Amino acid sequence: MPKITGFDVFDVRFPTSLSADGSDAMNHDADYSAAYIVLRTDDPALYGCGFTFTIGRGNDICAAAIELRARPLIGQDAEEICGDLGGIYRNLKRDSQLRWLGPDKGVEHLALGAVMNAVWDLAARQAGKPLWQLLSDMTPEQIVDATDLSYLSDALTREEALGLLTRLAPTRDQRIRQLTENGYPCYTTSAGWLGYSDEKLRRLCQEAVDQGYRHIKLKVGASLEEDIRRLAIAREVIGPDGNLMIDANQVWDVPQAIDWVKQLSEFNPMWIEEPTSPDDVLGHAEIRRAVQPIGVATGEHGMNRVLFKQLFQAAAIDYCQLDACRLASVNEVLAVQLMAAKFGIPVCPHAGGVGLCELVQHLSIFDFIAVSGDLTGRVTEFVDHLHEHFVDPCIVKDGAYVMPATPGYSAELKEQTLQEYAFPYGTYWAGTDTGQAEQAWRAGNQAGRVAFASARIETQA
Amino acid sequence: MPKITGFDVFDVRFPTSLSADGSDAMNHDADYSAAYIVLRTDDPALYGCGFTFTIGRGNDICAAAIELRARPLIGQDAEEICGDLGGIYRNLKRDSQLRWLGPDKGVEHLALGAVMNAVWDLAARQAGKPLWQLLSDMTPEQIVDATDLSYLSDALTREEALGLLTRLAPTRDQRIRQLTENGYPCYTTSAGWLGYSDEKLRRLCQEAVDQGYRHIKLKVGASLEEDIRRLAIAREVIGPDGNLMIDANQVWDVPQAIDWVKQLSEFNPMWIEEPTSPDDVLGHAEIRRAVQPIGVATGEHGMNRVLFKQLFQAAAIDYCQLDACRLASVNEVLAVQLMAAKFGIPVCPHAGGVGLCELVQHLSIFDFIAVSGDLTGRVTEFVDHLHEHFVDPCIVKDGAYVMPATPGYSAELKEQTLQEYAFPYGTYWAGTDTGQAEQAWRAGNQAGRVAFASARIETQA
Numbered sequence: 001m002p003k004i005t006g007f008d009v010f011d012v013r014f015p016t017s018l019s020a021d022g023s024d025a026m027n028h029d030a031d032y033s034a035a036y037i038v039l040r041t042d043d044p045a046l047y048g049c050g051f052t053f054t055i056g057r058g059n060d061i062c063a064a065a066i067e068l069r070a071r072p073l074i075g076q077d078a079e080e081i082c083g084d085l086g087g088i089y090r091n092l093k094r095d096s097q098l099r100w101l102g103p104d105k106g107v108e109h110l111a112l113g114a115v116m117n118a119v120w121d122l123a124a125r126q127a128g129k130p131l132w133q134l135l136s137d138m139t140p141e142q143i144v145d146a147t148d149l150s151y152l153s154d155a156l157t158r159e160e161a162l163g164l165l166t167r168l169a170p171t172r173d174q175r176i177r178q179l180t181e182n183g184y185p186c187y188t189t190s191a192g193w194l195g196y197s198d199e200k201l202r203r204l205c206q207e208a209v210d211q212g213y214r215h216i217k218l219k220v221g222a223s224l225e226e227d228i229r230r231l232a233i234a235r236e237v238i239g240p241d242g243n244l245m246i247d248a249n250q251v252w253d254v255p256q257a258i259d260w261v262k263q264l265s266e267f268n269p270m271w272i273e274e275p276t277s278p279d280d281v282l283g284h285a286e287i288r289r290a291v292q293p294i295g296v297a298t299g300e301h302g303m304n305r306v307l308f309k310q311l312f313q314a315a316a317i318d319y320c321q322l323d324a325c326r327l328a329s330v331n332e333v334l335a336v337q338l339m340a341a342k343f344g345i346p347v348c349p350h351a352g353g354v355g356l357c358e359l360v361q362h363l364s365i366f367d368f369i370a371v372s373g374d375l376t377g378r379v380t381e382f383v384d385h386l387h388e389h390f391v392d393p394c395i396v397k398d399g400a401y402v403m404p405a406t407p408g409y410s411a412e413l414k415e416q417t418l419q420e421y422a423f424p425y426g427t428y429w430a431g432t433d434t435g436q437a438e439q440a441w442r443a444g445n446q447a448g449r450v451a452f453a454s455a456r457i458e459t460q461a
Numbered sequence: 462m463p464k465i466t467g468f469d470v471f472d473v474r475f476p477t478s479l480s481a482d483g484s485d486a487m488n489h490d491a492d493y494s495a496a497y498i499v500l501r502t503d504d505p506a507l508y509g510c511g512f513t514f515t516i517g518r519g520n521d522i523c524a525a526a527i528e529l530r531a532r533p534l535i536g537q538d539a540e541e542i543c544g545d546l547g548g549i550y551r552n553l554k555r556d557s558q559l560r561w562l563g564p565d566k567g568v569e570h571l572a573l574g575a576v577m578n579a580v581w582d583l584a585a586r587q588a589g590k591p592l593w594q595l596l597s598d599m600t601p602e603q604i605v606d607a608t609d610l611s612y613l614s615d616a617l618t619r620e621e622a623l624g625l626l627t628r629l630a631p632t633r634d635q636r637i638r639q640l641t642e643n644g645y646p647c648y649t650t651s652a653g654w655l656g657y658s659d660e661k662l663r664r665l666c667q668e669a670v671d672q673g674y675r676h677i678k679l680k681v682g683a684s685l686e687e688d689i690r691r692l693a694i695a696r697e698v699i700g701p702d703g704n705l706m707i708d709a710n711q712v713w714d715v716p717q718a719i720d721w722v723k724q725l726s727e728f729n730p731m732w733i734e735e736p737t738s739p740d741d742v743l744g745h746a747e748i749r750r751a752v753q754p755i756g757v758a759t760g761e762h763g764m765n766r767v768l769f770k771q772l773f774q775a776a777a778i779d780y781c782q783l784d785a786c787r788l789a790s791v792n793e794v795l796a797v798q799l800m801a802a803k804f805g806i807p808v809c810p811h812a813g814g815v816g817l818c819e820l821v822q823h824l825s826i827f828d829f830i831a832v833s834g835d836l837t838g839r840v841t842e843f844v845d846h847l848h849e850h851f852v853d854p855c856i857v858k859d860g861a862y863v864m865p866a867t868p869g870y871s872a873e874l875k876e877q878t879l880q881e882y883a884f885p886y887g888t889y890w891a892g893t894d895t896g897q898a899e900q901a902w903r904a905g906n907q908a909g910r911v912a913f914a915s916a917r918i919e920t921q922a
Contacts, residue, residue, distance in 0.1 A: 027557045056558035057529060058569060065522050065568070071902075096488045097517035103711070103739070105764065106567010107526070108519060151738040154715040154747065250564070254615040277612040278564070279767040281742060282774050286615065303566065306740040313743050441532075 002041035002078045007070050007118075010036040011063045012413065013056060013423040014354060014386060015432070023195035025221035026249040030055035032354040032386060033423075035062035035110070036413060037070060039118045041078045048122025049412040052114040052325040053353040058107075059423065065111035068098065073115070082123035086146040089116055089331040093148075105303040109328055116329030117359070121409035131362040131409040135330070136172055136369050140165035143370070147334040148305060155309045161338045168373045175369045183400030184364050185375065186382040187215030187245070189352055192234070194219045201230060205237040212398040214243055215270070215379050221248035224263060231267040240268075243379075247273035250301070254283040258290040271295035271319055278302060284316035297321055300350035304328070305335040312343040319377070321350045324359035333363055337371045347372065352383030357394045358410035361401040389417040463502035463539040468531050468579075471497040472524045473874065474517060474884040475815060475847060476893070484656035486682035487710040491516035493815040493847060494884075496523035496571070497874060498531060500579045502539045509583025510873040513575040513786040514814040519568075520884065526572035529559065534576070543584035547607040550577055550792040554609075566764040570789055577790030578820070582870035592870040593823040596791070597633055597830050601626035604831070608795040609766060616770045622799045629834045636830045644861030645825050646836065647843040648676030648706070650813055653695070655680045662691060666698040673860040675704055676731070676840050682709035685724060692728040701729075704840075708734035711762070715744040719751040732756035732780055739763060745777035758782055761811035765789070766796040773804040780838070782811045785820035794824055798832045808833065813844030818855045819871035822862040850878040 013033040017023075023030070034051040041047060052062055069092060073081070081088045093099075093112060101108040124131040135143065144161045188211075191204035201218075208216055218234055220227040227246075234244055246269045252260060257275035272294055276283050278301035288296040299321030302308055311317050320340045327333050340347045347367055349360040364380045372378070380401065387393035391412040395402040404410055420428045424442075429435030474494040484491070495512040502508060513523055530553060534542070542549045553573060554560075562569040585592040596604065605622050649672075652665035662679075669677055677699055681688040688707075695705055707730045713721060718736035733755055737744050739762035749757040760782030763769055772778050781801045788794050801808045808828055810821040825841045833839070841862065848854035852873040856863040865871055881889045885903075890896030 027561070029557065030561075031558070054558070055561045057556065058526070058559045058562045061522060061526050061529065061562065061568060064525055065519070068519060068522065095518065096490065097492070097515070098519045100488070100491075100516045101519045101522065101568050101571065102566075103762065105563075105740070106569060107522060107562050108567060110562065151714055151741065151744075153717075154744060253612055256614075277767045279566070279765065280612065280771065282771045283612075283615060283767075301564065304740065306738045306744075310741065310743045 002043040002046055004039055004073045004076050004078055004081070005042050006040050006074060008038045008040070009063050009067050009070075010034075010413075010418050011060050011423045012036050012418060012421045013059055013429070014389075014421055015428070016385070017056070023193045024219040024247065024249040025194060025251040027055060028195075033059040034354050034413070035059050035066055035114055036418075037066050037114055037118050039070070039073065039122055041122075046078065046122070046126060048118040048120075048125065050114045050116070050118025050121055050329075050409070051355060051411060051413075052110040052117075053356055054110075055353075061107055062110050062114070065107050066114050069108070069111045069115045073119075078122065078126065081119060082126050085120065085123060086331065088119060089146070089148065089328070092116070093328065104306070104328070109304065110326065112328045113325050113332075116331060117325065117409060117411060120330050121411050125408045128407050130404045130406060131330075132365040132369070132404065135362075135366045136176065140169055143334060146331055147338065148328070148331045149335060151306050152309055152335060152339065155313055156335075156339050156342055160342060164338055164341050165370060168370055171373070172369050175373065179365055179368065180403050183397060183402050184361065184368065184380060185378065185400050186213075186380045186396060187217060187243070187399075188213050188382050188384065189217045189247075190384045191216055192218035192230075192247075194222055198230065198233060202233050202237060205234050209238055209242070214399060215245060216242065217245040217247055217273070217381075219249065220246045220264065221251040221260070224260060227264060231264060235267050243270045245269060245271050245273060245297070248275050250274045250277055252276050254280070254286055257287050261287070261291045261294060265291070265294060269294050271297040273297040273321065274300070279307065281307065281310040281314050281316050284311065285314045288316055288318065295319055297348070299323065301326065305332050305339070308336045309339060312339055312345060317345065320345050320347045321381075322347060322363075323350045324356055324363060330363070337363070337367050341372050346374075346377040348378055349380050351381035352385065354386045355390065355411060355413075357382055357387070358390055358392070361394050361404060362409060364401070365403060389413055463504040463507055465500055465534045465537050465539055465542070466503050467501045467535060469499045469501070470524050470528050470531075471495075471874075471879050472521045472884045473497050473879060473882050474520055474890070475882055476889070477846070478517070484654045485680040485708065485710040486655060486712040488516060489656075494520040495815050495874070496520050496527055496575055497879075498527050498575055498579050500531070500534065500583055502583075507539065507583070507587060509579040509581075509586065511575045511577070511579025511582055511790075511870070512816060512872060512874075513571040513578075514817055515571075516814075522568055523571050523575070526568045527575050530569070530572045530576045534580075539583065539587065542580060543587050546581065546584060547792065549580060550607070550609065550789070553577070554789065565767070565789070570765065571787065573789040574786050574793075577792060578786070578870060578872060581791050582872050586869045589868045591823065591865045591867060592791075593826040593830070593865065596823075596827045597637065601630055604795060607792055608799065609789070609792045610796055612767050613770055613796060613800065616774055617796075617800050617803055621803060625799055625802050626831060629831055632834070633830050636834065640826055640829065641864050644858060644863050645822065645829065645841060646839065646861050647674075647841045647857060648678060648704070648860075649674050649843050649845070650678045650708075651845045652677055653679035653691075653708075655683055659691065659694060663694050663698060666695050670699055670703070675860060676706060677703065678706040678708055678734070678842075680710065681707045681725065682712040682721070685721060688725060692725060696728050704731045706730060706732050706734060706758070709736050711735045711738060713737050715741070715747055718748050722748070722752045722755060726752070726755060730755050732758040734758040734782065735761070740768065742768065742771040742775050742777050745772065746775040749777055749779065756780055758809065760784065762787065766793050766800070769797045770800060773800055773806060778806060781806050781808045782842075783808060783824075784811045785817055785824055791824070798824070798828050802833050807835075807838040809839055810841050812842035813846065815847045816851065816872060816874075818843055818848065818862075819851055819853070822855050822865060823870060825862070826864060850874055
């Protein structure tokens with residue numbers, strides 16, 4: 001019986017800000033990053049990989065929080081953990097001192113997500129199944145036992161959750177066959193970053209259409225005039241029947257969101273994504289009432305299941321864009337998927353960044369197989385960046401995710417990537433001004449030990 | 462013109478779990494802690510102290526986040542910063558990469574709060590005034606310029622904020638005189654921790670009454686039977702006219718909260734505090750409707766101004782218990798105080814822990830002088846723990862905070878405290894099993910560098 005003997009934690013950052021990949025009205029210089037953990041057992045062939053996604057600075061803080069979250073796993077029996085994935089989640093989450101830093105939000109929650117992503121990867125590897133299949137082979141009771149239902153009973157009871165899963169259990173196989181044949185539908189954001197020129201935008205939209213996509217998403221919110229010009233280009237390329245989504249990345253107050261979106265309504269967007277603060281349930285509800293029939297979508301910054309509960313209760317959104325790393329892994333994702341099914345809201349997960357596509361394909365596939373049983377209005381994000389760094393990258397064909405077949409959660413980064421992009425000492429960063437400045441700061445100020453001792457930090461000047 | 466030349470960051474922890482101080486239904490082993498920063502200038506006599514409050518593990522994560530948040534201050538002109546306290550706040554907050562870790566919540570927000578607390582302390586020291594007076598001497602325009610109004614315009618416009626402050630500006634002096642004479646009313650939580658015996662509870666309640674308190678708060682939520690027994694004792698001691706508050710520290714789901722609180726209604730509590738998840742605006746609104754006339758109070762885990770906006774909009778609370786460290790310092794506190802004034806909700810700040818009393822006395826005093834102009838229903842928490850570690854501790858007389866007179870934000874810890882309680886190398890911790898185990902872990906695993914390199918962490922066994 002293998003035991004968990006230790007773990008490695010890496011601060012991995014990619015210099016995506018150099019190419020304006022990922023630029024939007026809020027995030028103009030994102031360096032896509034992963035705070036990454038590999039759980040080791042005394043069987044070298046059995047390990048689990050997980051991460052949370054960030055966009056640069058602060059990835060080190062997440063890595064430090066992951067180290068703290070993962071410590072209690074050392075010495076535990078891997079099979080016991082994999083046999084009670086709800087139990088280990090509750091044990092890790094129970095730490096009341098760490099809870100104070102949230103609860104269930106921000107860095108400590110991202111870190112719990114990364115650690116539990118690694119635990120689920122370990123469990124799927126141990127079972128010899130891709131994660132979606134591990135989940136699909138579980139009974140309704142087993143799934144509910146692994147689901148974090150705390151604080152949700154006014155919206156979803158355990159019995160209701162069981163009922164939703166039991167209803168679809170007998171027909172799971174037919175939906176597995178359907179997805180095996182057609183894949184899970186996705187859309188692309190690769191075309192629409194704000195930093196791209198009009199020519200690049202037009203070319204990328206055309207390429208997306210040529211590749212079989214029927215949905216295209218554009219970033220908006222920096223300049224109304226530019227939004228109108230760019231949306232006109234995109235609408236022209238995809239035609240009147242194509243689905244055009246727009247994404248403001250939280251730049252507006254509520255009244256401003258309503259005003260701005262109305263002025264883009266001529267382009268018939270399918271949804272406006274993140275029109276305002278991700279925490280503003282009542283604000284999203286007000287925007288939704290005002291901009292109908294344009295749908296409201298949010299969730300990539302949806303901090304936890306309690307926020308999503310309220311978004312459902314307040315009829316604030318038309319599309320639920322949960323995030324595989326911001327929620328505390330599969331245990332909390334299941335809760336949101338089940339609530340969405342009860343309230344009849346399609347789940348269209350956030351992806352992109354680094355590795356999010358690899359994770360959410362499993363979640364969407366399972367959602368269709370066992371929770372929603374429906375593809376209507378469902379389309380999962382896909383961004384064609386950075387997949388080459390993964391051992392088991394997602395595959396998209398004809399606008400759909402192909403069913404993953406390799407055991408695990410598709411979360412493993414290549415060894416060479418770690419050596420190259422670990423910040424700031426990896427071979428890539430060591431050759432940059434940014435990496436060298438960070439190394440000098442740490443060497444000069446012992447900043448690396450600031451959290452752990454009483455370090456004095458002085459300017460170099 | 463002094464420049465900011467550097468800063469010190471300390472992970473300070475007090476072993477309060479040993480005495481069951483701070484024990485409640487959620488937090489049974491709190492070690493009150495401060496992630497503490499001292500900003501230095503090239504004038505040794507001019508510095509600023511700030512912190513965020515945590516309850517133990519993870520205080521190191523906050524310290525690391527503080528280090529990252531404070532770096533951009535190095536080299537800046539101290540007078541310029543102190544002359545534009547809204548500008549420096551927005552500059553620090555603007556970091557879009559760190560924003561991803563929240564936004565405006567969890568560790569990165571706690572860290573921003575600590576750094577800005579130090580900046581406000583610096584500004585008050587530079588002006589030679591206690592913080593409440595620095596604020597009270599500002600014009601309505603200056604106050605609004607320092608206030609974080611982002612995402613709030615659907616509830617409070619800049620013009621409304623100005624109007625609230627302008628209305629009370631001519632009469633500020635009379636309220637200053639009133640507080641100088643009587644102090645700002647407070648209540649005590651020192652009596653009611655769950656870990657205390659019935660005898661200790663009875664004795665502490667009696668002592669509180671003898672000291673002039675007319676409000677007493679008890680922790681509830683672990684056992685209904687025990688709650689009834691303990692509330693009967695407290696009610697007996699303080700008499701039918703004393704104010705009894707109860708605090709569940711988030712242990713209930715919404716339906717359970719309603720049921721439990723109704724069973725305690727015979728003791729006529731003034732408020733039920735934190736009945737459920739601090740994120741659950743709609744849940745608090747539902748509980749409030751169900752348990753009236755018992756009031757609903759929350760806010761010590763209120764993550765940001767957007768949450769408080771919704772609590773006001775949804776008529777979810779009767780008392781607003783903002784926290785001086787969980788909100789991003791004075792800049793965000795002002796926003797919540799102004800909204801509370803507009804919606805007519807009394808602000809009764811959370812305090813206790815370590816140093817929170819020292820901070821909130823300034824905030825409550827300013828609230829009365831310039832924002833609410835009203836003491837009705839207002840009472841600020843006071844817990845008589847750990848004040849001996851502060852250079853300028855708060856003083857409470859006859860159930861009221863005495864107006865602080867020393868320049869600054871009363872946030873400075875004594876040098877000896879830092880040497881003794883820095884974790885895990887301070888003289889106190891170095892002599893404990895906990896401190897020695899942590900030192901061994903860090904030495905053996907280089908965990909201190911996990912966030913900064915590619916560190917392998919293995920079990921010692």
